[in-house]
Amino acid sequence: MKKRLFACLVTVTALAGCGADQTEEMKSPKYDGDRLQVAVVGKQPTVREDNVRFTSVSLQELTPTARISSEFDAVFIMKDHLKEADQEQYVRVYKNLRIPTFFIGSTKGYLPFVMKELTYEAAGDNAQSYAFGYLHGKKELSWEYGLYNDINTDAHITALYSDVFRTIDSVKNDRQR
Template sequence: MKKLFIGILILLVFLMGCNAEDEYESPVYMGEDLTIGVIGEKPDVREENVSFHNMSLEELEYENQGISDEYDAIFIMKEYLKQAGENKYSKVYSELKLPIFFIESEKAYVPFIYDDITYDEFPDVEDQMYISGIMSEGDGRFKTWGFGLYNDTKTETNIRSTYSSIFEKIDSVN
């Protein structure tokens, strides 16, 4: 019985050690207050100086001039990526003058900037980022970003740390 207990204890220590290697907690974003429009469910973040406001793709399409004044960035969550990747929205993204982030896109940002291919038509991208971002520079050019998870491990800690990095990027762009 004692050997079994020691074996279990060693296994627990090993597993706890492995878990620690797969997580990284970055510093919390402490910059300017940010207001972010979200299409989908609001993400769970650590920051208190970041507020999220639900919106729809239709609002993005028909009110895009005012959106740039109202928000610091737009997040499009995973459950809306197919719809957001429809051809008609590529023009919207090219006209907005603020960062747009596609959460958990398996296709990176590519199907969102070209009007001749949809999200479903574009193949999955190997070694993709957890979150891809774009910002129009005009004339069909975009700044692009990719944010991965620490050790490519999907944990709450790693996801929250990735969001903190994105908030830093939004702050630096604004």
Template sequence: MKRRMIVVLLLVLVILINGNAQRDSMDTPLYEGRSLVIGVIGETPQVREKGHVGFKEVTFQQLEDLDLSAELDAIFITKEHLVEASEPKYTEVYNKAEVPFFYIESKKSHVPFTIEELSYDEVPDLSSDMYATGYYGKAAEHWGYGLYNGVMNETNVQAVYSHIFATIESLHHDGGT
């Protein structure tokens, strides 16, 4: 009887834990559009669309020196490089580039990157509920991508990337990049 009670309690505990995990994540569809090549300044993200989306390392020097739009569909700049990315010398790049930029884990929207007079540290958190911010200067468009229920976990982060990939593809359909 005691053993049976322990088994029942364990089952109830597993069901409760599993239920909470499901509320913290949402199953979203994979991006299945055309193949994309995305430049990354920082660490390459782990995504579900490994066959559909490729990544290429990009440096800040390349942003200054080259027109990357022929090779890339977009550029991601990761959290550890956001302060450098907000330096005034890059503002014109973001505003005139033929590709959109996505600032991963920026809580400050696109503002410190697109307004030359503002640095990353000077701008208050404007989008505390966002995981990523996108900006396409050529079309003067910007986007915010939040995590499901505000929960940071692998499933929710990968869902954001799938949503970003769909945005990038839509720019191609709309005559963008």
């Protein structure tokens, strides 16, 4: 009887620990840097920062790239516009922008958007990621962002945006030096 009770207690304890990390919410600081201006193709994201301003633009409005690069600190292309953003005519746009472009909700990386021969549909999935960033400057830079514990919650998405804003701020500060 004691062995069964001990075995039950060990099992219950082990099972209780299995889900602890899954339900735990991430404690992520808000972005508190300089004010950022972000152009958004698609629905503007909900964020917790007050120092980030979004302006809705269409893909066609990303040209001329010099104007967009001077008015904004980054471009977000939201999930509902990724297939359209993959069109060949935009490859040159992403490569000519002097600010980072972030593909939000993409599980296929940034390569389908910057390589003419690779389509979004044909690209392989990267299910652990939620957003990818790209900047073609003196050297090519890219970033990849995943959700905390790979769990899609509003809290995890807003934490991810804070990380993206820190990246944008870092690129912006590097450009100003």
